[in-house]
Amino acid sequence: MPGYEVHEYDVLVVGAGGAGLRAAIAAAEEGARTAVVCKSLLGKAHTVMAEGGIAAALGTVDPDDNWRVHFRDTMRGGKLMNNWRMAMIHAQEAPERVLELERWGAVFDRTRDGRILQRPFGGHRYSRLAHVGDRTGLEMIRTLQQKAVALGIDVFMETTVSRILTDAGRVAGAVAYRRESGELLVFRARAVVLATGGVGKCYKITSNSWEYTGDGHSLAYWAGADLMDMEFVQFHPTGMVWPPSVRGILVTEGVRGEGGVLLNNRGERFMFNYIPDYYRAETAESVEEADRWYTDKRNNRRPPELLPRDVVARAINAEIKAGRGSPHGGVFLDIATRMGREQILRKLPGMYEQFLRLADVDITKEPMEVGPTMHYIMGGVRVDAETAATTVPGLYAAGEVAAGLHGANRLGGNSLSDLLVFGRRAGLHAARYAASLPQLPSISGDEVEAIATEMYAPFHCSDGENPFAIQKELQETMQDLVGIVRTGDELQEALRRIQALKERAQRVSVPGNQQYNPGWHLAMDLRSLLTVAEAIALCALERKESRGAHTREDYPKEDPEQGKFNLVVRRNSDGQPVLEKVPHPEMPEEVRKILEEA
Amino acid sequence: MALRTISIYRGDKSGGRFVDFQVDVEEGNVVLDVVLKVQAEQSPDLAVRWNCKAGRCGSCSAEINGFPRLMCMTRMSMFPADRPVYVAPLKTFPIIKDLVTDVSLNYEIAKTIPPFQPRPPDPDGLYRMSQEDVDRVQEFRRCIECFLCQNVCHVIRDHPENKARFYGPRWFVRLAELEMHPLDTADRRQLIREMAGVGFCNVTKCCTEVCPEHIRITDNAIIPLKERVVDLYFDPLRWLADRLRGRRPGQAGTR
Numbered sequence: 001m002p003g004y005e006v007h008e009y010d011v012l013v014v015g016a017g018g019a020g021l022r023a024a025i026a027a028a029e030e031g032a033r034t035a036v037v038c039k040s041l042l043g044k045a046h047t048v049m050a051e052g053g054i055a056a057a058l059g060t061v062d063p064d065d066n067w068r069v070h071f072r073d074t075m076r077g078g079k080l081m082n083n084w085r086m087a088m089i090h091a092q093e094a095p096e097r098v099l100e101l102e103r104w105g106a107v108f109d110r111t112r113d114g115r116i117l118q119r120p121f122g123g124h125r126y127s128r129l130a131h132v133g134d135r136t137g138l139e140m141i142r143t144l145q146q147k148a149v150a151l152g153i154d155v156f157m158e159t160t161v162s163r164i165l166t167d168a169g170r171v172a173g174a175v176a177y178r179r180e181s182g183e184l185l186v187f188r189a190r191a192v193v194l195a196t197g198g199v200g201k202c203y204k205i206t207s208n209s210w211e212y213t214g215d216g217h218s219l220a221y222w223a224g225a226d227l228m229d230m231e232f233v234q235f236h237p238t239g240m241v242w243p244p245s246v247r248g249i250l251v252t253e254g255v256r257g258e259g260g261v262l263l264n265n266r267g268e269r270f271m272f273n274y275i276p277d278y279y280r281a282e283t284a285e286s287v288e289e290a291d292r293w294y295t296d297k298r299n300n301r302r303p304p305e306l307l308p309r310d311v312v313a314r315a316i317n318a319e320i321k322a323g324r325g326s327p328h329g330g331v332f333l334d335i336a337t338r339m340g341r342e343q344i345l346r347k348l349p350g351m352y353e354q355f356l357r358l359a360d361v362d363i364t365k366e367p368m369e370v371g372p373t374m375h376y377i378m379g380g381v382r383v384d385a386e387t388a389a390t391t392v393p394g395l396y397a398a399g400e401v402a403a404g405l406h407g408a409n410r411l412g413g414n415s416l417s418d419l420l421v422f423g424r425r426a427g428l429h430a431a432r433y434a435a436s437l438p439q440l441p442s443i444s445g446d447e448v449e450a451i452a453t454e455m456y457a458p459f460h461c462s463d464g465e466n467p468f469a470i471q472k473e474l475q476e477t478m479q480d481l482v483g484i485v486r487t488g489d490e491l492q493e494a495l496r497r498i499q500a501l502k503e504r505a506q507r508v509s510v511p512g513n514q515q516y517n518p519g520w521h522l523a524m525d526l527r528s529l530l531t532v533a534e535a536i537a538l539c540a541l542e543r544k545e546s547r548g549a550h551t552r553e554d555y556p557k558e559d560p561e562q563g564k565f566n567l568v569v570r571r572n573s574d575g576q577p578v579l580e581k582v583p584h585p586e587m588p589e590e591v592r593k594i595l596e597e598a
Numbered sequence: 599m600a601l602r603t604i605s606i607y608r609g610d611k612s613g614g615r616f617v618d619f620q621v622d623v624e625e626g627n628v629v630l631d632v633v634l635k636v637q638a639e640q641s642p643d644l645a646v647r648w649n650c651k652a653g654r655c656g657s658c659s660a661e662i663n664g665f666p667r668l669m670c671m672t673r674m675s676m677f678p679a680d681r682p683v684y685v686a687p688l689k690t691f692p693i694i695k696d697l698v699t700d701v702s703l704n705y706e707i708a709k710t711i712p713p714f715q716p717r718p719p720d721p722d723g724l725y726r727m728s729q730e731d732v733d734r735v736q737e738f739r740r741c742i743e744c745f746l747c748q749n750v751c752h753v754i755r756d757h758p759e760n761k762a763r764f765y766g767p768r769w770f771v772r773l774a775e776l777e778m779h780p781l782d783t784a785d786r787r788q789l790i791r792e793m794a795g796v797g798f799c800n801v802t803k804c805c806t807e808v809c810p811e812h813i814r815i816t817d818n819a820i821i822p823l824k825e826r827v828v829d830l831y832f833d834p835l836r837w838l839a840d841r842l843r844g845r846r847p848g849q850a851g852t853r
Contacts, residue, residue: 040647040649040655040657041647041657041701041705042705043655043743044649044650044655044656044657044743045649046649046650048649048650048654048655048742049650049652049654049655099723099724102725103716103719103725104714105713105714105716105776105779105782107727107732107735107736107739107779109729109736110727110728110729110732113726114726114727114728115724115726132736132739133736135654135740137654138654138739138740138742139739142739146708146713146714147713149708149709149713150713152709155705157702157705180694180698209648209649209650209651209655210648210649211649242626243624243625243626243627244624244625244626245624245626245627245628245631246626246628246651246652249651249652250652350653350654353653354652354653357653357671357673358626358628358652358671358673359626466638466642467642468637468638468639468642469638472638510642510643511641511642511643512642512643513643515610515645515694515695516645516694516695516696516698517642517643517645518637518642518643518644518645518646519637519642519643520642520643522642
């Protein structure tokens with residue numbers, strides 16, 4: 001086997017989105033020798049696609065807002081499957097993390113008195129999302145990128161981590177390859193922070209980019225860590241539906257936050273027909289009340305378009321199935337009759353451009369057509385609420401790859417704040433852990449060699465399977481059988497197909513050489529895609545109730561007994577996934593009381 | 599569906615050529631869709647960068663029929679159906695493979711720019727800025743780092759030797775954003791004049807023309823930077839004051 005470079009760091013961060021960069025900054029500021037490894041160029045990670053804003057109870061628009069309300073909204077949105085301690089830390093620390101971005105150069109939209117402007121969003125009682133038009137993620141990633149550059153953090157761009165190395169059960173480093181040259185890289189590290197985002201590329205219709213192949217989920221799982229809540233997959237209610245090639249591209253919830261409404265083909269604001277009892281007391285009863293809410297939140301209740309995403313996605317799905325959809329299989333999202341052209345161009349310039357250029361639709365004049373798109377996974381690596389530590393010593397996880405904060409359904413805007421709050425905590429605690437180790441754990445040359453043999457195998461297999469074809473079949477399987485509405489039979493069928501695809505994935509072959517070869521890159525990503533797909537289907541089959549984003553047609557009701565545990569998947573000694581029902585951590589009485597505050 | 603020809607540059611630093619592919623093009627397809635279809639069905643080792651597919655990440659820059667564009671925002675329908683669509687890598691940057699070029703120069707330049715240095719906050723720990731005062735900075739911060747402006751700037755496109763002394767439009771946008779940030783206190787004028795070489799720009803506005811974010815790079819960033827540098831270097835009172843303080847012109851310091 002060819003030689004390889006070896007690099008040594010205290011903290012290795014995998015992923016350069018919001019969580020990874022925030023973790024790297026925290027680790028470097030704590031004095032750790034820190035490196036970031038990322039699959040794309042710096043600044044291109046999926047955080048860049050976040051549009052609507054960062055949820056934080058700054059109270060600049062609604063002075064009544066505070067962390068208690070944010071905590072309550074998050075827990076209710078997550079159907080109490082959330083780790084309460086994470087939800088509390090998140091609500092308490094988010095405002096400071098946003099102000100910190102401003103100190104690092106971020107320029108948010110302003111209130112009249114010059115403070116950070118906040119907009120309303122689904123499931124949030126108050127206007128809570130600090131934002132920059134509809135490109136908040138870009139602002140955030142650029143700010144963090146520039147801060148990381150100023151701190152001199154080493155960045156290995158276009159480099160993919162294939163495996164976490166361990167030494168006597170704790171983290172020792174990672175094996176990676178440079179995408180450009182295909183060369184192997186070995187990192188020796190005292191601690192590793194996973195910040196790899198999500199799993200969207202197991203689905204056909206998704207807002208996620210090619211990078212979202214469940215790498216961190218799988219790296220953690222293979223290293224012996226627990227995955228949790230994998231059945232909870234978020235379908236964002238509003239993705240583009242036409243033309244076919246843009247199907248799934250995100251249409252920000254900010255459209256509804258700014259007053260946009262959902263209509264069926266009869267012109268009805270159908271969301272009024274889908275208000276769950278759970279939210280009835282806090283949702284407007286009439287169009288008039290809903291419209292008054294934007295200017296008077298004290299005396300009116302939220303429009304039903306701003307219900308949490310799971311509710312809205314199911315409602316849209318039901319309208320389409322009932323034959324009340326739009327011509328291209330979605331529903332209508334109208335901002336044109338709700339806001340002036342100038343205002344739309346100021347607040348939603350990205351949406352304007354996206355629809356005009358890709359769909360020939362001028363959103364200042366006509367409605368958009370939208371439908372659900374796989375957007376986010378609430379499940380992920382099980383972590384400690386305070387430190388973001390996984391169950392493997394030295395391994396940390398933050399952001400979408402981690403589980404716990406969002407429970408059964410994430411509220412819009414809570415992801416960007418998640419990245420900041422827990423990215424920082426992961427980096428900080430990884431650095432402290434690294435400093436506590438007397439010496440660098442050792443790595444085994446034989447293990448590296450075995451991993452490398454597996455990585456380069458697709459070049460030595462002739463006439464094997466095309467990795468793109470296998471990915472496509474997996475995406476169709478997950479879309480059709482593990483989608484918004486699930487049944488036991490379909491989930492079992494999905495597991496059978498995933499098993500067959502796993503076997504076929506052993507025999508992939510790729511033409512060409514190691515230099516920048518996307519076919520080969522995907523061949524390696526298939527292992528992680530299939531690992532997370534199996535975990536999602538297994539957990540979805542096991543949870544025999546409907547809760548949050550997990551809807552079972554054969555078990556349509558919420559079951560209070562099943563609301564008491566999270567599902568955990570880990571790998572047994574034979575390499576097979578096993579499930580465990582883990583009871584929620586006990587919530588102190590004074591915290592429980594917050595949930596009951598009106 | 600209609601069968602169309604897309605001609606993609608295949609090669610690396612040792613050389614290359616355009617290769618024709620026949621692809622079924624669907625209604626609404628953008629160039630990136632077609633390139634990815636070639637990759638998935640005909641040529642898995644075709645190298646291309648992309649991420650968001652929605653014009654927000656700036657990864658998929660290429661020269662399409664000779665014009666620099668984002669592949670994800672360029673519809674196939676804008677080109678005549680009976681002729682091939684040519685897709686080539688950015689010319690200004692060294693090729694790695696196929697449509698992928700080495701843009702690392704940009705990341706090296708970024709490291710040389712003195713970072714944001716804010717004034718102290720208001721007594722309550724917050725910063726206040728009016729929307730009017732941040733509009734211009736927000737325009738610059740729309741930049742998605744697609745580097746199309748760098749690619750098309752003839753100072754470096756036609757004269758690679760200038761890369762060592764001219765930062766290029768993307769980096770003037772970045773510098774302008776810092777210089778015009780209402781909270782920033784650092785002075786980067788000497789760098790703008792000397793290392794960044796703002797004087798090389800002769801205002802042909804090619805960069806503005808290709809910017810997918812419609813940032814008015816020349817008018818709003820580069821020309822004001824040129825003026826600031828001129829003010830600094832040719833303001834006699836400033837010159838005298840600096841002499842009395844024993845500083846060289848343009849030396850970094852607070853304003």
